[in-house]
Amino acid sequence: MKTLNIGLIGYGFMGRAHSNAFRKAPNFFKLPYQPVLKAACGRDEAKVAAFATQWGYESFETDWRKLIARQDIDLVDIACPNDLHREIAMAAAKAGKMVTCEKPLSMDGAEGLKMVAAIEKAGVPNMVWYNYRRVPAVTLAKQLIEEGRLGRIFHYRAKFLQDWTISADLPQGGAGLWRLDVNVAGSGVTGDLLAHCIDTALWLNGPIQTVNAMTETFVKQRKHSLTGKVEKVGIDDACAFLARFQNGSLATFESTRYARGHKALYTFEINGEHASIAWDLHDLHRLQYFDHRDEGRVRGWRNLHITDGDHPYMDKWWVPGLQIGYEHSFVHQFADFVQGLGEGTPASPTFREALATQYVCDAVLKSGSTQRWQKVKQVQDKK
Numbered sequence: 297m298k299t300l301n302i303g304l305i306g307y308g309f310m311g312r313a314h315s316n317a318f319r320k321a322p323n324f325f326k327l328p329y330q331p332v333l334k335a336a337c338g339r340d341e342a343k344v345a346a347f348a349t350q351w352g353y354e355s356f357e358t359d360w361r362k363l364i365a366r367q368d369i370d371l372v373d374i375a376c377p378n379d380l381h382r383e384i385a386m387a388a389a390k391a392g393k394m395v396t397c398e399k400p401l402s403m404d405g406a407e408g409l410k411m412v413a414a415i416e417k418a419g420v421p422n423m424v425w426y427n428y429r430r431v432p433a434v435t436l437a438k439q440l441i442e443e444g445r446l447g448r449i450f451h452y453r454a455k456f457l458q459d460w461t462i463s464a465d466l467p468q469g470g471a472g473l474w475r476l477d478v479n480v481a482g483s484g485v486t487g488d489l490l491a492h493c494i495d496t497a498l499w500l501n502g503p504i505q506t507v508n509a510m511t512e513t514f515v516k517q518r519k520h521s522l523t524g525k526v527e528k529v530g531i532d533d534a535c536a537f538l539a540r541f542q543n544g545s546l547a548t549f550e551s552t553r554y555a556r557g558h559k560a561l562y563t564f565e566i567n568g569e570h571a572s573i574a575w576d577l578h579d580l581h582r583l584q585y586f587d588h589r590d591e592g593r594v595r596g597w598r599n600l601h602i603t604d605g606d607h608p609y610m611d612k613w614w615v616p617g618l619q620i621g622y623e624h625s626f627v628h629q630f631a632d633f634v635q636g637l638g639e640g641t642p643a644s645p646t647f648r649e650a651l652a653t654q655y656v657c658d659a660v661l662k663s664g665s666t667q668r669w670q671k672v673k674q675v676q677d678k679k
């Protein structure tokens with residue numbers, strides 16, 4: 297079997313989630329390539345060396361440019377903060393490497409468009425890690441919608457709620473806290489959390505045409521971990537927006553890191569003329585389904601336990617009734633990517649597909665500052 301030599305950049309939260317996927321995918325899926333954990337890259341030599349040993353990487357680098365220059369790397373996987381995605385992805389594409397990149401694709405739409413142009417000019421396989429598409433219950437939602445079970449869709453409702461930045465003493469910048477530094481993150485909850493909600497929504501319900509948003513920064517100044525100075529906070533702490541989809545449906549989206557009691561409450565509900573579906577990340581192996589066509593006496597919300605062999609991806613795991621978790625969404629996404637390489641069909645979302653989310657985020661942030669409805673720029677089809 298041919299090998300797929302992987303070079304991972306960034307060994308934090310996502311570096312671990314991806315490494316786990318690289319290791320597990322060939323055990324549970326029949327893949328046309330054997331993934332090889334060739335090199336991990338991070339700036340701190342001792343830490344990246346320890347990571348490489350723990351996760352079974354053959355080697356490590358402390359400069360991502362050196363990793364990209366290596367002849368023995370086929371795939372560059374970007375799992376570092378958002379401000380580095382563009383430069384690394386474009387350099388990797390130029391070097392002829394396949395590129396998988398964490399979300400959000402870029403700091404904004406303009407930067408994302410340059411990345412799409414570079415990756416398509418190089419003609420290299422590419423994918424963005426919007427992993428929630430591969431939670432089996434979410435994939436099932438996609439199947440049910442495509443089968444027309446919901447009929448015409450009227451409403452889409454999504455939330456992503458957290459509570460970890462309420463303390464004004466929390467600094468911004470540096471390890472783990474780069475998400476609060478607008479120069480590194482690009483935006484706050486919009487690019488970090490709503491990007492997930494938007495990607496899922498575009499996938500399930502089609503393009504968004506217009507948005508009207510409100511954003512707020514509750515803590516306006518925070519000490520910066522790297523400079524030691526108290527600096528202005530440039531990110532949106534919370535964002536709520538209205539949206540109109542091309543299919544005529546209306547939507548509300550909300551995200552915040554100030555919802556005391558909620559850790560990662562990503563939920564969505566979709567209401568169609570015949571049926572509704574609802575999903576909740578805290579209960580990710582379940583899909584709620586209501587079908588008005590059921591006989592009235594037994595009609596009600598069905599609580600589907602997505603663990604059976606005929607549910608998406610589940611025939612690859614254990615036996616019916618035994619559920620899987622968060623990390624499996626990354627295993628599924630990587631397996632789809634490698635299977636796509638074998639078949640010549642790219643796994644979604646590609647860079648071009650992920651650019652659509654960037655454009656919605658741009659319009660949301662602009663609306664938040666102008667207090668006006670904004671049109672969303674649409675991604676053109678590949679020529």
Ligand SMILES: NC(=O)c1ccc[n+]([C@@H]2O[C@H](COP(=O)([O-])OP(=O)(O)OC[C@H]3O[C@@H](n4cnc5c(N)ncnc54)[C@H](O)[C@@H]3O)[C@@H](O)[C@H]2O)c1
Nearest residue numbers: 306307308309310311338339375376377378398399400472
């Ligand atoms: N798909 C998801 O659900 C999901 C979840 C969390 C984060 N993310 C995305 O993943 C990316 C990384 O987030 P994270 O939570 O893993 O962050 P993290 O802070 O846990 O890890 C970031 C890693 O990047 C490394 N890094 C920073 N600068 C570097 C450089 N110049 N060269 C090499 N390595 C460098 C850091 O040392 C660290 O190992 C972000 O784009 C984020 O938005 C996606």
